[in-house]
Amino acid sequence: MAQRASDLAYARLRADIVDWRIPPGTVLAETELSVRLGVSRTPIREALGRLVADGLAAPQGGRGVMVTEVSLEDARNLFDVRVGLDGRAAALAAHRADRAVFDDLADRLRTAAEVLNRAADQDRGPHIPDSVAVPRPGDVPQPADPAGMSDGNHERADDYYALVGLLDEAIDTSVGNPHLLEAQRRLRTQLTRLRRLARDNPRRLAASALEHAAIAEAIAxxxxxxxxxxxxLHLANALAGITTAIAVPRETVR
Structure with missing residues (x-):
C-alpha cells in the first residue's frame, strides 16, 4: 500500500530535523515546503502538526511553525526520564533476552568502536565493515566529499547509530511491557536529535559504542x-558529551 503524502512529508522533514540538515530556529513555511517536497499544502500542514506533537517544532503565532531549539535544560530533563525508563528496560531484558542476539550485538559494537577509534586516530579511514554496518531503509548514495572527510565520517557515524537502533529493537523485543515501550518511543525522536550532536566526534562515538557493548554483554x-x-554510566557520559556539544556553535549538516 502506497504511503500517504503527509506520511512521506513527515518522514522527510523529521529526518532532516533529526540529522540537523534543518537546524533549530528554522521557520517551516507551508508554501516553501510544498514546492520543495512536491506535495500540496494540506499534507504539509498535517506533517507539521505531527512534528509539533513530537516536540521537534513549535507554533510561532502568525509566523507559522519553527524547529525547536536544543537547550541544556531540555537535554537534562529528557535524560532524567531516560535513566528510569532505559534502566528498567535493560533490567527486564536481562531476565528475558535471547543471549545469542545480545552476544552478537556486543561483538559488532566492539568492532564498531575499533573502527571509530582508528578514524579518530587517522582523522579518516575505512567505513565500518559490512559485517558490522546495517543498511538503512531509503538509503541514497551520496556524492563523495572532495576533501574525502565529511561524508565518510558521517557514514561511519550512521552505521554506528544503526547498530544502536538494533540494540534498542532487541531490548524492546525482550521487555514485553507495551506501556514502557510506548513511553520510550515518545522520547526517542528528540533523543535521536540530541545524539546526532556527537556525529562529528568519532572518539566519543567509539566510547559510546563500548558503553553499548557493555550493556549488551550484561543483558546477554x-x-x-x-x-x-x-x-x-552510558547515559551519564552521553549527557556530558551533549552538554559540551550544546556549548559549541554547530554548523548545519550538509
Missing part, C-alpha cells in the same frame, strides 16, 4: 544489576 549474561549500572 542475564545480570540485571550490571545492565542497569552499564545503562546509567
Amino acid at each position: 549474561g542475564g545480570d540485571a544489576d550490571l545492565a542497569v549500572a552499564a545503562t546509567r
Whole structure:
C-alpha cells in the first residue's frame, strides 16, 4: 500500500530535523515546503502538526511553525526520564533476552568502536565493515566529499547509530511491557536529535559504542544489576558529551 503524502512529508522533514540538515530556529513555511517536497499544502500542514506533537517544532503565532531549539535544560530533563525508563528496560531484558542476539550485538559494537577509534586516530579511514554496518531503509548514495572527510565520517557515524537502533529493537523485543515501550518511543525522536550532536566526534562515538557493548554483554549474561549500572554510566557520559556539544556553535549538516 502506497504511503500517504503527509506520511512521506513527515518522514522527510523529521529526518532532516533529526540529522540537523534543518537546524533549530528554522521557520517551516507551508508554501516553501510544498514546492520543495512536491506535495500540496494540506499534507504539509498535517506533517507539521505531527512534528509539533513530537516536540521537534513549535507554533510561532502568525509566523507559522519553527524547529525547536536544543537547550541544556531540555537535554537534562529528557535524560532524567531516560535513566528510569532505559534502566528498567535493560533490567527486564536481562531476565528475558535471547543471549545469542545480545552476544552478537556486543561483538559488532566492539568492532564498531575499533573502527571509530582508528578514524579518530587517522582523522579518516575505512567505513565500518559490512559485517558490522546495517543498511538503512531509503538509503541514497551520496556524492563523495572532495576533501574525502565529511561524508565518510558521517557514514561511519550512521552505521554506528544503526547498530544502536538494533540494540534498542532487541531490548524492546525482550521487555514485553507495551506501556514502557510506548513511553520510550515518545522520547526517542528528540533523543535521536540530541545524539546526532556527537556525529562529528568519532572518539566519543567509539566510547559510546563500548558503553553499548557493555550493556549488551550484561543483558546477554542475564545480570540485571550490571545492565542497569552499564545503562546509567552510558547515559551519564552521553549527557556530558551533549552538554559540551550544546556549548559549541554547530554548523548545519550538509
